Amino acid sequence: MKTSNIIIIALAVLILNAGITLVLINQKEINAPASTTTIVDPSLNQRHNEITAAVQLIEPAVVSVNVTKTQLVRPGFGFSIFDFFGDIPIQRQVVSIGSGVIYDANGYIITNAHVIEGATEIKVVLPDKREFIANVVGVDNTYDVAKLKIDGNNFPYAKLGTAKELLIGEWAIALGNPYGFMMSDPKPSVSVGVISALNRSFQPQDGHRYINMIQTDAAINPGNSGGPLVNVKGEVIGINTFIVSGTGDNVGLGFAIPIDRVKSIIKIL
Known part of the structure; x- marks a missing residue:
């Protein structure tokens, strides 16, 4: 019995000492300068592409x-x-x-x-x-x-590109606020398509002249008007303006004013 008691006491002392050691080690870790460890999701780089970069x-x-x-x-x-x-x-x-x-x-x-x-x-x-x-x-x-x-300065701003060298079939990214009343988040919605055609012209009865418009199948819906159409470099190539649709919703026939015309207009406004 005495031998057993001695063994139990010895184990208790060892455990207690181990506990003290752990506390001291942990305390040193707390007092030591914090090290920064960055965990990178390997799939993140795989998902990042020219379209996400442009957005x-x-x-x-x-x-x-x-x-x-x-x-x-x-x-x-x-x-x-x-x-x-x-x-x-x-x-x-x-x-x-x-x-x-x-x-x-x-x-x-x-x-x-x-x-x-x-x-x-x-x-x-x-x-x-x-x-x-x-x-x-x-x-x-x-x-x-x-x-x-708007009053102020140092606002984030977009680079105005050119629509002169667009290729039919190249990526087109439309941004804007379709159905914005339904959303509390003011960040724009993004839709992606291609340049479907170039030099489309319309002259509706309201007096507007839409000449050499860019046609895209990137989704454009009510609220998108006035937003940018951009290329994969993030440069504005057009201003989303209207769609052709029997329902009023997107059917893949969206049209944007070429940014070159817009640039010439805003210079004199």
Whole structure:
């Protein structure tokens, strides 16, 4: 029994000493300078490609353009309070949404003229959630281009490329805010397609002239108007403007104004 007790006591001392040693070691580790270990997901590099690189370049410069307008509406069913006044139009405030792209660090923005048509107030929301009231610098209604300005500097901005050397079949990346009212996150949506055709021309009855447009099957939906179409270098090659669709939703027939025409217009606005 005495021998057993001695063994048990010895083990207890060893365990206690081991515990003290562990505590001391751990304490030294806590007091030692912290070392940084970076764990790299090997699949991350495999998934990173020229398209994701282009999106990372352009995304901070793509903005939401929220437009407040005053509309005249005629009282209809459910407006019995207005029956005393007959069929007299009433005014109401409505908000529509489009997209734009900052092209200068001082806060100059390109969008479509039809996006801001009739605006009483234009609010620009950046992907980082900053909001600004924009001023209209100039509008070209014929070619559907508008130039806006927000106060400030050091804004992220996009590089304006060229559409002169585009190849049918090359990648095209569309960014904007389709159905932006449904989303609380102001970061733009991204869709990818190809350059489907070049030099498509339209002259609708509203007076706009759409000449030598870029056709793409990258998804463009309501709210995308005014956003950039970019190449795999992250350079703006066009401004997304309209789609041809029987439903109003994307069917793979989207059209963008070539950026070369846009650049020539904003210089004189």
